Amino acid sequence: MIVVMKASCSEENIEHVLTVLEKHGLTGHPSRGVERTVIGVLGAVGPSGAPGAIGGINPTIGETLESLPCVDSVLRVSKPYKLASREFHPENTTVEVPVACVDGGSVFIGGDAVVMMAGPCTVESEKQLMTTAEAVRKEGAVILRGGAFKPSTSPYGFRGLGEEGLRLLAKARSEFGMAVITEVMTPSDVPMVCEYADILQIGTRNMQNYMLLDEVGRTQKPVVLKRGMSATFEEWLLAAEYVLSQGNRNVILCERGIRTFEKMTRNTMDISAIPLIKQISHLPIISDPSQGTGRRDLVTPMTLASVAAGTDALLIEVHPNPDEALKDGAQSLTLDQFQQLMPQLQAVAGAIGRTVITK
Amino acid sequence: MIVVMKASCSEENIEHVLTVLEKHGLTGHPSRGVERTVIGVLGAVGPSGAPGAIGGINPTIGETLESLPCVDSVLRVSKPYKLASREFHPENTTVEVPVACVDGGSVFIGGDAVVMMAGPCTVESEKQLMTTAEAVRKEGAVILRGGAFKPSTSPYGFRGLGEEGLRLLAKARSEFGMAVITEVMTPSDVPMVCEYADILQIGTRNMQNYMLLDEVGRTQKPVVLKRGMSATFEEWLLAAEYVLSQGNRNVILCERGIRTFEKMTRNTMDISAIPLIKQISHLPIISDPSQGTGRRDLVTPMTLASVAAGTDALLIEVHPNPDEALKDGAQSLTLDQFQQLMPQLQAVAGAIGRTVITK
């Protein structure tokens, strides 16, 4: 951390900053330049080793110093996350998911091959789920998505079938050999969802639901952590750090669009998140073009764009009859559209030297 | 709801839309213009009376229709919220909070007088809390704020004293006669927080934590619902609708800044939310200039601006020694600054014909 003093600051001001630093357990080294003084701070602010090593240091100390009238600005040298950082963990992390229908019995998210996760936004009925699962499996999807607990912006909307939805997902798994990913919305549901699901999904609205992050961090289940709808990359990695620091290293990040001024798409899908996260983190990153755009007519091109940009997996909403869906029909592909997507996806993956796991 | 067809649409397309509407329990009335056809839809989409009356209608049906290739756009005539809407509840709602130290034993948020809620961001120790409470009470604050459970962006930050913090708040209440407002972060904590607090606060990160909203909706405690950091007014009122529709009518909205591209302030405080919410809703609205700006040097002017714009109450962070605060010292006023603020606040309130409750 570097404290930049105002040009007009006095020696007393500098002393005051040094005293404040000391009270927070830190040491400052002033360097007096022609135009202004800067104070280098020793003692890491942020995790300095194993989680917990930080002791009592206040992560908002930077802002506190910046609020002093004699201080111009405070520059941060360290990253606030560590376990999620590529700098301290140079090799890619891959997350293993047991999948009965593939050779070898499991897939590795974050490895050489791209993985397709597809299925309905929400589990509506056994027939809807089984039809969809069978169709997407036939085209090469190996993980089945489907919501049993659904966040609904309106209290009058459909909020999912709950445990009955989970049971249907488990049934589809045993029938088609696919793994199951489904959302968990609150800490007390974690044990129940863990019983049925292979991957826990944390939704965009819960990216900073810290007690939920703690709770899934105490399991060893793979966790797909969606980007909060207005989360910076740093906040997203800090949310991952919550899960990682509880001991669960099976974290997968998922870009699903951010909120901007543009309303013709439901969200603005930030494809650059894919290569950028790969630069700054070792965690796998996947993409959700259905949520990312909210428009069926954009799902196919944005899927192909994600693959070209390096995504490790895809989450695609598919519905046998989207016009009658109880939720988010507008962004679901039909079974036909999904069938047409898969060979295109394989061609683009091939063009950048990757394969797609389908069996 | 009005479905606008594309200029090029055929009669079959129109029939298809009518069929989709029927499958969702709605009836369409086409009106063929020179340039294009529009279809008026009867049957309310969204709550049409008492909560629950909506039956099985899908709130995303509009998007589903919009995704049809023959449809240009879908225009919504009804508001998706009802209990929170001024249109269906023209009179102002006031929320009563029992406060021992004032004449009459309670204050009404949303009434003629402005209410000051002040205290530390986070309860750190008995001494810090008591010193602050005594000082802010002396200047006229009647409600004590203080976090026992704190959301921290980093897992390595201070997350509050938990129940011990609640006990200290209750002690301050009994000593100074103030009411207590504090945050509740997860459904399972609601009963415990209700035991100690007079007002439950839902933080910005939890504005769409629907299970938490349900849970506080099942109590009768006043609830301060902070605006999500990227929530539209509509989403915010829908979050209020969650609480209201569970039977708790004591909802108070709180503007606390939104996320924008500007980083010199922690958030961009949207003062226009105050008069706008008063136009479209009957619920009280208060403001939090500490969170709204993140900078101590902006808290006083933004407090005065909030009052001039019509805020019903203020949430202000005050700390006896902000430079040593464990969290968010940068945005806390000193006791001196708070003392200077109160007469200015009273002068501005007076200028627009309101008073400030201080006893």
Place this chain on the structure above:
Amino acid sequence: MIVVMKASCSEENIEHVLTVLEKHGLTGHPSRGVERTVIGVLGAVGPSGAPGAIGGINPTIGETLESLPCVDSVLRVSKPYKLASREFHPENTTVEVPVACVDGGSVFIGGDAVVMMAGPCTVESEKQLMTTAEAVRKEGAVILRGGAFKPSTSPYGFRGLGEEGLRLLAKARSEFGMAVITEVMTPSDVPMVCEYADILQIGTRNMQNYMLLDEVGRTQKPVVLKRGMSATFEEWLLAAEYVLSQGNRNVILCERGIRTFEKMTRNTMDISAIPLIKQISHLPIISDPSQGTGRRDLVTPMTLASVAAGTDALLIEVHPNPDEALKDGAQSLTLDQFQQLMPQLQAVAGAIGRTVITK
């Protein structure tokens, strides 16, 4: 246009709306429903045929009606742009650019093949430009980009070589047979830039510089219109409409990233603009991953993603020695990186059934 009245409105209110409509040359048709009255408005608001046909109708009449206390909202049925709209011009537009070095002597932007435009951000010297032009031409670029007039956020930054830069671009054109694209920043420079350039570029800061749009609209030069940094799709198409309505139909749109809360990238590149613009407009759309991300390490993946999403051309910054560039070195590829990019780009284009024009 449809005017939705408040539930509480009176007959007098409805009459008032009808009178206001009449004063603006429009006719209203009230339709009284159970819950509320809506008024359908005849008479197009927005261009109703050839440009100019709109006569004196005020495009902000919708907002004016919405500001009446008895009106709940105003819903717009027509699009405000017409010449740029796919609805009124279903076939793709292709823009021909004369390029000496390719078979046939010209390329068509918006056709089956993808076109590479590459070169330095800013023309710095003859040597820098010639080296870059030669290298990018060798790898298959057919259009040379390079700024002679440069917008600089700081008045103390490098603002380009001006006409000397244009002369160097023309020299590179005659030497390598490439076409030249360069920015024009102010109406009075249009004739001069037209003398040297094959494509005029309107930069993001000038997307709503209406006098400049008028001026380039009065030429027949191809115009690349960059998306304003906080422009909606509608505003962008309205800017295109300015150029089109002056008689210049050679408009090419260019996605170059929008401003969001995320600061780790210079802009958030909105890849979904590519397929979306293709849905709502017939104009070609190209992409600029250098400006779109501001980071060299993201240019290659975002180029490939753009191609997978359907871009018609690419604008890529390349510099022989980016570390010494006078401007925007951070986002320029080295000559080596550009050489590696081209075969990947061709592979991805091939995967979606397109070719890349290189000769």
Place this chain on the structure above:
Amino acid sequence: MIVVMKASCSEENIEHVLTVLEKHGLTGHPSRGVERTVIGVLGAVGPSGAPGAIGGINPTIGETLESLPCVDSVLRVSKPYKLASREFHPENTTVEVPVACVDGGSVFIGGDAVVMMAGPCTVESEKQLMTTAEAVRKEGAVILRGGAFKPSTSPYGFRGLGEEGLRLLAKARSEFGMAVITEVMTPSDVPMVCEYADILQIGTRNMQNYMLLDEVGRTQKPVVLKRGMSATFEEWLLAAEYVLSQGNRNVILCERGIRTFEKMTRNTMDISAIPLIKQISHLPIISDPSQGTGRRDLVTPMTLASVAAGTDALLIEVHPNPDEALKDGAQSLTLDQFQQLMPQLQAVAGAIGRTVITK
């Protein structure tokens, strides 16, 4: 400037950074810490004294260094603006405007008293302008606003009366003794607008129209520089620096709302800009609640909020019959509403110890 190296960097990497710095005329001083090396850079990047002193230093050198694979981040110590900075110009600047109707014959924007600038969005006719001018003058406005050249998002909208509008403004000035503020949109119009106007307004879409900024910088007329709709505070001050560095020190900043995700208001008016700009700059700051909100029902509360937050002047749109306005009627106050506003404004100004100039 401080260059933070990656933890994994080698001595060669450090040497490379030093070499790049040297090529840009800068000197680096490495400081090797336990965890990583940081390099302090001597030689100012940004204006180091009188404008022009910067010589050839590239303001994007920071980004260039940051793009090196061995560099983690680059921290900027200096501000990129100087003439606009409070740090180098501690006293408030006041801008004198000659106003015949007030005692003393001029007003000082940025002084103790608040100034009201009011009038129609656009000059539509002599009658409309004279009626409005007379009415707002009667209530205490001393500066008349009115657009002769209007930016219109649509090419089919009303773009103003041009020079005829300027003549009408000048006529109103001579009749009522008010000063006149009006927008100038392109460099070639500056001399003409200077003939008629007392204050030149640069609109939000032109905040980064650098040739226009240069041109008004070469006059000595007061310039109201509106904040760009997605401009950061830093970019805004850099735009002011353009005007200042040309020799025109009469710059007044104007907050008029920024673009956010919220669409119920036309813009999100950032009231915190008022006290924040006063912290970091010595220039006067005024506010435009009409553009800032786009809604008449919010103009009065946002005017009062601006005053409470410390604004130096107000720009308010007033129209004798807003329902018939050719542009932006929705955000114009009626004459009656303006009459009611003025005493409230004076009361709030009084509450914070300021007066309002009315004669």
